[in-house]
Amino acid sequence: MTTNPLLCVTVTAPTTAELRRRRDLITEADIVELRIDSVDDPDVAAALDGRRLPVIVTCRAGWEGGGFQGSEEERRRLLHQALDLGADYVDVEWRADFSDLVSRDGGRRIVLSSHDFAGVPADLDERARAMRSTGAAVIKIAVKANRLSDCLTLLDLSRTFGEEQRAVLIAMGEAGLTTRILAQRFGSAWTYAGGVLDVGQVGARKLLEQFRFRSIDANTAVYGLVGLPVAHSVSPAMHNAAFGAAGLNAVYLPLPAADVDDFVAFARGFGLKGASVTIPYKVPLMERVQQVDPVARQVGALNTLKMDGEVWSGRNTDVSGFLQPLRDRHVTVRGKRAAILGAGGSARAVAVALASEGATVAVYARDVEKARDVASLVGGTAATLPPASDSWDLLVNCTPLGMHPRINQSPLAASAVTRGLVYDLVYNPAVTRLMRDAATAGADTIGGLDMLVAQAREQFEWWTGVSSPASVMRAAASRRLSEFNSDEDHLV
Numbered sequence: 043m044t045t046n047p048l049l050c051v052t053v054t055a056p057t058t059a060e061l062r063r064r065r066d067l068i069t070e071a072d073i074v075e076l077r078i079d080s081v082d083d084p085d086v087a088a089a090l091d092g093r094r095l096p097v098i099v100t101c102r103a104g105w106e107g108g109g110f111q112g113s114e115e116e117r118r119r120l121l122h123q124a125l126d127l128g129a130d131y132v133d134v135e136w137r138a139d140f141s142d143l144v145s146r147d148g149g150r151r152i153v154l155s156s157h158d159f160a161g162v163p164a165d166l167d168e169r170a171r172a173m174r175s176t177g178a179a180v181i182k183i184a185v186k187a188n189r190l191s192d193c194l195t196l197l198d199l200s201r202t203f204g205e206e207q208r209a210v211l212i213a214m215g216e217a218g219l220t221t222r223i224l225a226q227r228f229g230s231a232w233t234y235a236g237g238v239l240d241v242g243q244v245g246a247r248k249l250l251e252q253f254r255f256r257s258i259d260a261n262t263a264v265y266g267l268v269g270l271p272v273a274h275s276v277s278p279a280m281h282n283a284a285f286g287a288a289g290l291n292a293v294y295l296p297l298p299a300a301d302v303d304d305f306v307a308f309a310r311g312f313g314l315k316g317a318s319v320t321i322p323y324k325v326p327l328m329e330r331v332q333q334v335d336p337v338a339r340q341v342g343a344l345n346t347l348k349m350d351g352e353v354w355s356g357r358n359t360d361v362s363g364f365l366q367p368l369r370d371r372h373v374t375v376r377g378k379r380a381a382i383l384g385a386g387g388s389a390r391a392v393a394v395a396l397a398s399e400g401a402t403v404a405v406y407a408r409d410v411e412k413a414r415d416v417a418s419l420v421g422g423t424a425a426t427l428p429p430a431s432d433s434w435d436l437l438v439n440c441t442p443l444g445m446h447p448r449i450n451q452s453p454l455a456a457s458a459v460t461r462g463l464v465y466d467l468v469y470n471p472a473v474t475r476l477m478r479d480a481a482t483a484g485a486d487t488i489g490g491l492d493m494l495v496a497q498a499r500e501q502f503e504w505w506t507g508v509s510s511p512a513s514v515m516r517a518a519a520s521r522r523l524s525e526f527n528s529d530e531d532h533l534v
């Protein structure tokens with residue numbers, strides 16, 4: 043398939059008048075899907091009147107996940123009317139008894155659709171064959187992806203379609219996002235964007251601006267963030283902005299893998315070039331990598347993968363990412379007493395980083411055994427939280443305390459924060475309660491955003507060999523965080 047997919051924006055509304063109003067607000071789409079089953083007063087003529095963009099008219103039955111309240115006869119009448127009035131396409135469910143609609147014009151202007159909201163149907167291939175034999179112009183198959191690798195099933199299916207009959211192949215849900223963004227790979231005639239969030243649609247603006255949908259082609263290099271969950275990560279915003287600014291033909295996707303095998307199958311199937319790795323796969327993926335750098339080995343976890351064909355390499359950029367903001371501020375760590383709060387994944391990287399620069403490391407956690415485990419990486423000491431107030435020169439928060447939305451929390455009482463340097467790995471909000479208390483006590487502070495950007499910059503440079511655009515990445519991260527905090531992310 044060589045044709046680039048179109049962008050179809052789905053419009054729903056409570057009334058036909060509002061459907062028209064929303065239809066006319068859309069400027070960035072190639073085609074608009076009018077969901078007349080979403081309105082209380084379906085009126086095809088009014089919905090089509092004065093349209094500026096090509097349209098697909100959909101009147102989805104309740105038994106196929108739609109909102110139409112009337113009879114099947116009424117639905118059939120509305121769809122015939124849409125064809126009479128020159129709709130570019132009408133969407134007809136394969137399971138509907140509407141063969142008259144499909145055959146009325148030899149299948150032209152018909153999108154024959156099938157939806158499975160639970161998973162990938164066992165009879166997918168047969169279903170596709172039966173649908174194609176109707177002669178419908180476009181065959182739309184939407185399945186629910188419960189795993190990333192469900193997308194591969196659709197990729198296989200896409201290879202059975204030729205140029206004469208187009209397909210739209212969609213995996214619904216978060217694990218299926220790849221089919222929407224990389225619609226080109228699936229030979230899809232278009233991708234749907236909009237506000238139908240329960241099936242995993244993405245807003246058109248996000249698709250165009252963050253994922254640069256229009257520039258994705260057969261040669262686009264694919265990267266991603268593997269973890270669970272990954273929906274609220276800022277990494278896709280940072281890396282996609284960096285690819286755009288550097289003029290690279292590459293895209294970065296959120297990849298919520300069900301398990302390690304799911305990710306490995308997906309990565310091989312799509313020829314992934316690299317990935318950021320987050321919880322819970324930082325440790326288990328170590329075993330799947332042929333080359334692990336010594337720092338990642340010492341930490342016992344990786345956060346970055348690079349794929350060169352079958353050879354996978356792993357690194358941990360959290361270590362150098364943590365040190366970079368200290369270097370930028372010309373902070374000398376050597377000989378300082380460092381207190382690390384928390385004993386999770388980031389505490390391990392921070393302990394290795396600080397020890398490598400000559401600090402004395404003490405780890406504090408609510409579970410002293412976990413603190414010991416981290417301290418033993420670098421010959422440090424361990425104790426339960428909190429540290430005595432005069433026991434450190436540099437204090438690093440590696441717990442999530444203070445993170446959005448519980449921004450009033452802090453790992454230390456305000457009275458226990460003294461002079462020195464307080465480095466909070468929490469990056470949302472940019473200034474945490476701990477940092478505010480520290481500044482009041484006269485301490486210097488560093489927030490987690492600097493580290494977040496620094497570790498991402500190193501990933502980017504390792505993958506691409508290109509210098510990373512720091513200010514672009516930082517601005518993208520800040521924008522993503524403010525969208526997340528204001529819930530704007532959920533807008534179309």
Ligand code: NAP
Pocket residue numbers: 321360363384385386387388389407408409412427439440441442443445467468469490491493494495497
């Ligand atoms: P993690 O592996 O889950 O570890 C979290 C640690 O915090 C554990 O030791 C946990 O103790 C402790 N903890 C959690 N809730 C606590 C509480 N109420 N009181 C005391 N201790 C508590 O997480 P992580 O990956 O290390 O991340 C920690 C924080 O750093 C997160 O906010 C993350 O977003 C941030 N981070 C930032 C960057 C960056 O680039 N800026 C990078 C990595 C992480 P238990 O084991 O007892 O539960």
